[in-house]
Amino acid sequence: MNIRLNRFPGGVFKALTLSYDDGRSHDKRLVSILNRYGIKATFHLNSGNLDQPDYIASAEIADLYAGHEISVHTVTHPFLNEQPEESIAWEITEDRKRLEALAGYPVRGMSYPYGAYNERVIRQLPAHGIEYSRTVHSTGQFAMPQRPLEWHPTCHHKEMLRYGEQLIAMKGDKPWTRSMSLLYVWGHSYEFNDEDNWDELEAFSQMMAGQPDIWFATNAEILDYQQALQALRFSADRKLVRNPSAIPVWISADDVLVKIEPGALKKLG
């Protein structure tokens, strides 16, 4: 049996996730547009900047970002690669604690302030409960994260329309030609204001929302799904599979779509 771990929820081959940094007040307009189209994003916040002029207020956080994901961006937005180990630890755990108190759920992700990091920084993350961290290194690729603590996005939002069109154009005439394709867009909401190009976000969102074969997810939902796929346990002959995770998982078995419910043991073929 040819098993392929190549499907997103619903059995689709494509997914979209967005990632926005800094928690500036323009996030409100950004979220209102995304919500209109059902598109999901992750918001990387500096708890030390909340309630400052032009930043989101602490009291607004839970409601504003409901349905999206709140994630770490450190307390004070330093260059982490230049910080002593003690400061790196404090910047991450303290931001996480403050954000969790506002969000009401465990915060598991991060993006590197200024995109600055090194192996010293990466090494600390697991001990602080950080499962992934986004860089600013745009790859132009639609790959799933190979090393989530160094998660490279596809593109900055100034190129979102071009890459969105590329994702939509990916068809593949036969199921065995398909792989998981993830469009990961990053940016800052204030850039739409500075460049006066909110219409591009509107056009992008409208274009993506019209696609029934793209899954919209937060960064953590992408990671959860990838982990659930990798957690599937198969018998040696691949005729039995167990899904030990808490979410349903879709796979290809001899190019036929199979859904495996959470906790289920399933016979294939």
Ligand SMILES: [Zn+2]
């Ligand atoms: Zn930042």
